[in-house]
Amino acid sequence: MEETIEQLSRFHSKALDDILGKPFKVLDDGFVRVVDYMGTDSSIVQAARVSYGKGTKKVSRDRELIRYLLRHQHTSPFEMCSIKLHVRVPMDCWRQWIRHRTASVNEYSTRYSIAINAAQKTAPDAWRGQSDVNHQGSAGLIDPETGREFSQEESELHQLARHIYSKRLDAGVAREQARKDLPLCTYTEAYWKIDLHNLLHFLKLRMENNAQKEIRDYALTIGHEIVSRWAPVTWEAFNDYVMQSIQFSRLEREILACLLQGLPEAALEKAESFGWLVRDAQGILKKRQERYEFEEKMRSMNITLPWEKDSI
Structure with a gap:
């Protein structure tokens, strides 16, 4: 006699449903928001129990199982969950972001559309110094008086770059060429779809204290505002076993x-x-x-x- 096929239902996160489409502001003019998602903590448990069989239900509770999977780096069940985000981010920050090649991406095209008229600005007291230890990082702050001069020059540069860009467009220059001198602080937008396993890897790298502040701000927002609502048990385990743990050589x-x-x-x-x-x-x-x-x-x-x- 054939076994009865278990009736399946789609798992929902009410906490995530409540913020669908809501933009969380990042930096001065950026944001991140949830467009769609598939799966929850329950999807991870469901996938894991298919591997281990029905007997697992009698041995492990959901939270214990998720914590075991993450603690021992059994990653495939976390790939059963995916999320699609809409992000608005400066281009220099986006260059770091796009290095994570485990996502599906569709970015705003300045070949087809006029570049977004927004550029990330730096406050006079937010200019960072070069780190002596980490040659790709920053440490400390430049004095605000010097920073005020830098911020003024930054504003003038932004205005000049935008003026030249607009002048080229008005003269009929192709958008794909007119854009070439826009500064990297210009905001771009993209849809970014990624599974939970690879999203956690992204957060592990980009939430670290030594990550560049700008992309760290986005990662912290995604983690604390979105993942914590979407998969709270996984988020708790991730913080316990990854972010708050220490590895020794x-x-x-x-x-x-x-x-x-x-x-x-x-x-x-x-x-x-x-x-x-x-x-x-x-x-x-x-x-x-x-x-x-x-x-x-x-x-x-x-x-x-x-x-x-x-x-x-």
């Missing part, structure tokens, strides 16, 4: 093991053998990115490392 574990055994001198010897404590002619520790990252991890747990005690 073999080298870091060896030093940490020495510290836990109360052997700071052995920890120093380990760091020396790894080449982390090389000094310059003035006796100052040379910059080592790997050491810096380990120090950051230890600071997050209020642990002082032996070479920091003497302000090495």
Whole structure:
């Protein structure tokens, strides 16, 4: 006798339904909003139980199963959920965004349409300095007085670029060519569709403190305003096991093991053998990115490392 086929129904998230189409403002003139979605936490559980069979229902509750899947990086059930977002984002930020090639994208075309008349502006007190440690990142702020000059020049540049662009269009220059000197701060719009597994990977990278602030603002909005409503159990597990967790390399574990055994001198010897404590002619520790990252991890747990005690 054939088994009865289980009646299926579409899973809905009332919390997400309530914000469909609602734009969440990001930066000065950007936004992100949900256009459509498929699946919820229940879809992840449903997909996982197909793999494990009916018996799993008696062993695991939904929350426990989702947490187990994420903790052990069983990713395919999370691919059963997908979401489509409408985003408005500066082009320089969009260049980083589009590097995540695991989504389906359709972007506003300035070959067919006139470029959006909006450009991201920087407040006088928001100009960031170059990081000495992370060469692709920023650290600290430029003094507001200098920033005020930069912001004024920025405004003048935006106006001039837009004037030249409009002048070319009025003269009949093709849109595809007239656009070529628009600044990267010009806003663009796109529909971006991605499954939950790959969205979590995007958020992991772009919500980090060392991510560029502009794209981090978008990632934080997507995470806290959208994913938390869409799949709250997954969001909780993601924060517990990914965003709020710490991963140690073999080298870091060896030093940490020495510290836990109360052997700071052995920890120093380990760091020396790894080449982390090389000094310059003035006796100052040379910059080592790997050491810096380990120090950051230890600071997050209020642990002082032996070479920091003497302000090495």
